[in-house]
Amino acid sequence: MSNNIKEIIKTVITYVGIVLIVIIIRIFFIDPVRVDGRSMNTTLKNGEVMLLNKIIYKRHDIKRFDIVVIKEQNKLIIKRVIGMPGETISYKDNVLYINGEKMEDPYPSSTTDDFSIEDIGHTKVPGDTYFVMGDNRSDSLDSRYPQVGVINKTQILGRARFVIWPINRFGIVK
Numbered sequence: 428m429s430n431n432i433k434e435i436i437k438t439v440i441t442y443v444g445i446v447l448i449v450i451i452i453r454i455f456f457i458d459p460v461r462v463d464g465r466s467m468n469t470t471l472k473n474g475e476v477m478l479l480n481k482i483i484y485k486r487h488d489i490k491r492f493d494i495v496v497i498k499e500q501n502k503l504i505i506k507r508v509i510g511m512p513g514e515t516i517s518y519k520d521n522v523l524y525i526n527g528e529k530m531e532d533p534y535p536s537s538t539t540d541d542f543s544i545e546d547i548g549h550t551k552v553p554g555d556t557y558f559v560m561g562d563n564r565s566d567s568l569d570s571r572y573p574q575v576g577v578i579n580k581t582q583i584l585g586r587a588r589f590v591i592w593p594i595n596r597f598g599i600v601k
Contacts, residue, residue, distance in 0.1 A: 456482055460496050460503060460587060466561030466568065467505055469536040470494070470600055476592035477505075477600075481585040489557060489583065492534065494600070496584045497559065499575070505587055506569055506578075507534055510544070510558025515551045517543035537565040547573050555580045 462475045471477070471494075479496050489495070493508045509532070510516035510525065517524045518539045523532040544551060544558065547570065552558050556577035561567025570577055590596045 456480075459591065460505070462505055463503075465566050466563050467494070467507070468563040468566070470507075470534065470562045471505065471590070472596070475590050475596060477587040478589045478591055479585045479587050480589075483586045484583065489580070489586075492532075492601075494587050495557075495559065496587050497578050497582050498584055499578075499582065503584070506559035506561055506567070508557050509560050510552045510570070510577075512552050512554045512556060514558075515544055516558050517541075534562045535564050536562050539564040542571050547571065547576050549577065552577055557583070 458479045458481060459476050460479045462471045462473055462477065465473055489508055489511075491508055491511060495506060495508055497504050497506060509523070515524075515526050519541050521535075521539055523530045523539075539560075556579050558570040559578050560569040560571065569575055588599050588601075590598060590600055
């Protein structure tokens, strides 16, 4: 075999290896996800691209106020975890109450109308489900509405914390 053919084979094997590594990373570890809509304004903007961490919840628990990517029917939605399994959730006079106790919620970018988890037919967040909301409470279809309701843990694909596009927003968001 000539040196040219050996070099071509070596180059092809290198590129195939790189492609396989990228595919494995995207399937099992991280994936880009695009913000679609205004429900997370001002924390996230429509069209921003974030990295979805797919393995975080295999090693760690979901935490209150995490930004999560949820598979809702055939689309992906991005929301913030507000209520954990077993908790009662309500808002009164723009104040969050968890299990009847006032809780600081620094994330809303708009007023939150009064509601309670009972409005969607539960006395508390059922086990293995989470109550999620968008930060733009006046323009977010989220767990407050029966058509979304509480989110099963199996629907949560991972946590999104890192914006990669546009470049001027590159970095971690909270």
